Amino acid sequence: xxxxxxxxxxxxxxxxxxxxxxxxxxxxxxxxxxxxxxxxxxxxxxxxxxxxxxxxxxxxxxxxxxxxxxxxxxxxxxxxxxxxxxxxxxxxxxxxxxxxxxxxxxxxxxxxxxxxxxxxxxxxxxxxxxxx
Numbered sequence: 405x406x407x408x409x410x411x412x413x414x415x416x417x418x419x420x421x422x423x424x425x426x427x428x429x430x431x432x433x434x435x436x437x438x439x440x441x442x443x444x445x446x447x448x449x450x451x452x453x454x455x456x457x458x459x460x461x462x463x464x465x466x467x468x469x470x471x472x473x474x475x476x477x478x479x480x481x482x483x484x485x486x487x488x489x490x491x492x493x494x495x496x497x498x499x500x501x502x503x504x505x506x507x508x509x510x511x512x513x514x515x516x517x518x519x520x521x522x523x524x525x526x527x528x529x530x531x532x533x534x535x536x
Contacts, residue, residue, distance in 0.1 A: 412504065
């Protein structure tokens with residue numbers, strides 16, 4: 405995963421980010437599909453994908469330049485109006501924070517996302533990094 409083994413579900417994992425090897429673009433955004441759903445560009449340079457939509461909790465995967473010049477995949481929660489209109493996203497959280505939250509709410513989806521990140525890692529599209 406990173407230089408040291410940090411386990412999902414631990415406080416240390418909150419400090420992990422999945423840093424992309426390069427920017428998400430129209431040409432490569434299909435490589436980032438989760439459950440056959442592509443990332444959608446909602447504004448220039450910001451891509452999102454819902455990973456969990458429940459009445460009391462939702463979580464969106466967010467791909468953007470979130471750490472300096474680095475492109476990372478993180479997570480945000482959304483304000484949803486009229487049952488399907490996303491009107492606002494919270495400030496993105498680290499990849500680890502989002503996965504840890506998801507692990508408490510829906511462990512199956514959290515495991516599917518860990519497999520998703522493993523696929524991206526194997527494909528050379530990104531790597532896990534510990535932020536200080």
